[in-house]
Ligand SMILES: Nc1ncnc2c1ncn2[C@@H]1O[C@H](COP(=O)(O)OP(=O)(O)O)[C@@H](O)[C@H]1O
């Protein structure tokens with residue numbers, strides 16, 4: 445089962461942002477979308493979730509999303525936007541429970557508390573969302589999304605987590621917590637598509653990576669194939685050197701190895 449985006453083109457105003465992107469995410473895997481600021485990562489995710497006008501086709505588990513009803517989509521995929529603001533003073537548990545409203549009915553009543561526990565926010569349920577730190581708010585939003593698609597597989601159909609920078613404002617410990625959490629979700633059969641900034645975390649946890657540059661896919665495939673000097677240097681506009689120690693079996697790039705051109 446897959447999430448497929450075919451020939452996605454999107455404009456914002458008169459500016460073309462995406463130039464015919466083809467992208468596939470696989471159930472049971474984490475697919476990381478990386479690339480420099482402004483390259484179109486969020487716009488691609490918004491096209492996949494129908495939040496921007498686009499041309500092309502998106503299929504979820506083989507079904508064209510244009511033919512699916514909102515409740516069918518809500519039952520199959522949870523979406524974490526890059527920035528979520530709330531206008532009202534909701535408590536954390538109220539925010540998380542919103543995930544239950546858009547998910548399939550019959551979810552167990554203890555799921556919101558379990559979702560808070562999963563993101564390391566035990567005991568935060570009664571606090572006001574607006575009084576949390578940025579990283580805590582981000583994890584509360586992730587708990588809401590998890591709540592919506594708590595079971596990674598329902599009636600043999602994988603469900604999907606579509607996450608825009610889920611670890612961007614988290615400390616390294618909580619980054620690892622969240623990456624392990626989504627790894628576990630994928631291992632249990634769900635699909636995860638995550639826009640990521642951190643190349644090393646992406647290489648460590650993702651099964652596939654896709655680099656977007658100026659609205660096109662520059663490279664995609666397994667992390668060790670995408671984490672190449674020439675690919676990363678072109679994408680980020682500086683000389684980058686990738687290391688892949690055989691004992692580690694995983695590629696990484698460090699900022700101090702970058703030489704600005
Ligand atoms: N609402 C908007 N109005 C005008 N330009 C936008 C808007 N949203 C995004 N863009 C532009 O589209 C490009 C891609 O943005 P985005 O997909 O958010 O990039 P990123 O890869 O950082 O997520 C950027 O140049 C950005 O300035």
Ligand SMILES: [Mg+2]
Pocket residue numbers: 485486487526608
């Ligand atoms: Mg973005």
